[in-house]
Amino acid sequence: MTVFLATCLLAALLGTGAGLQCEVCSELGQTCTGSLQTCPPRQDSCGIFLSEVTLGGIKSQTILKGCVLPSQCTAGPISVNFGTGMTTASIACCTGDACKTVNVTLPPPDTEPNGLRCPACFSASPAPCSEETVSCTGSETQCLEAAGTIHMGESQLQVNMKGCASVSACAQFQAKCTAASGGTDVPLSTPPPSPASTT
Numbered sequence: 001m002t003v004f005l006a007t008c009l010l011a012a013l014l015g016t017g018a019g020l021q022c023e024v025c026s027e028l029g030q031t032c033t034g035s036l037q038t039c040p041p042r043q044d045s046c047g048i049f050l051s052e053v054t055l056g057g058i059k060s061q062t063i064l065k066g067c068v069l070p071s072q073c074t075a076g077p078i079s080v081n082f083g084t085g086m087t088t089a090s091i092a093c094c095t096g097d098a099c100k101t102v103n104v105t106l107p108p109p110d111t112e113p114n115g116l117r118c119p120a121c122f123s124a125s126p127a128p129c130s131e132e133t134v135s136c137t138g139s140e141t142q143c144l145e146a147a148g149t150i151h152m153g154e155s156q157l158q159v160n161m162k163g164c165a166s167v168s169a170c171a172q173f174q175a176k177c178t179a180a181s182g183g184t185d186v187p188l189s190t191p192p193p194s195p196a197s198t199t
Contacts, residue, residue, distance in 0.1 A: 020095060022046035026064040039067035044095075047072055050104040051089035055122065063104075068093060075168040077107035080144060082163040083120035083134045091172075110138025116180035118143035120163035129160050136164035136180050146175035 023046065025034025030050065039046075047068030052061045073093035080087045092104040116136040121129035126147065144165035149156050170177035 020044060020046070020067070022065065022067045023099065024066045026062065028060060028062055030061055030063055032063050032065060034065065037067070043067035043069055045070065045073050045093040046095060046099050047091050047093050048099070048102055048104050049089060049091045050106060051078070051087055052106050053085065053087045055085035061106075065099075072172060075171045077139075077166070078169040078172055079107070079110065079138060079140055079166045080161075080163055080169045081118075081120065081134055081136065081140060081165075082122040082161050083132050085122050086163075087169075089169075089172075113137055114140065116141060116164065118162070118164045118180050121161065122163075123160040124157055126158045126160060129162070131162065134164055139166040139168075140164035141180055142167055142170050142177040143180050144170060144173070144175050144177050146173055 019041075020039045020043075021036040022039055023034050024037045025032035045068050047064075047066060049064040050061065051064075052059055068091070072091060075091070078087065078089040088106050088109065090104055090107055092102045094102045113135045114137060117133050118136060118140075119131045120134040121131045123129035142165045143162070145162045147160040149158055164180060165175075165177060167177075169175075
């Protein structure tokens with residue numbers, strides 16, 4: 001009877017929002033602070049996401065903190081090449097007090113061509129962007145296509161982007177991805193019939 005009562009009390013506490021709380025914030029740079037928010041169901045870790053975007057030779061870093069899904073914690077480093085720019089990112093996951101000491105580092109750049117190619121472009125508007133074909137490097141085996149709004153703190157930016165991407169980038173961004181081609185230019189609207197090949 002005591003075990004049954006304890007189980008019922010525990011279930012009631014969890015049902016009323018006594019779940020995991022994570023700091024939620026986003027800022028340019030490598031640090032941010034925000035309020036604690038209770039995580040929704042299935043988001044059972046706090047994530048600290050550090051990214052570096054290079055556009056037109058200018059680098060900027062952004063940090064985001066918040067509740068994440070377990071799959072986001074195991075996705076691995078992110079790499080995306082848009083031709084005129086690139087993004088690298090890493091995520092570190094934690095719970096409770098461990099989040100105060102977690103250090104997130106960016107993956108080292110992998111500039112070794114892997115023989116695959118994708119159409120690529122980046123536009124800071126909802127309009128389609130002008131494509132070029134880029135050579136993929138390192139773990140970039142997918143062609144990514146994404147359009148939407150990027151939220152960074154109080155700022156919003158409409159973007160349209162295509163390029164070479166790592167599998168982890170496709171998973172994190174939940175974007176349309178197809179296997180990169182190994183010698184023929186394949187438009188993203190027509191995915192190649194087989195996995196990526198080398199040239």
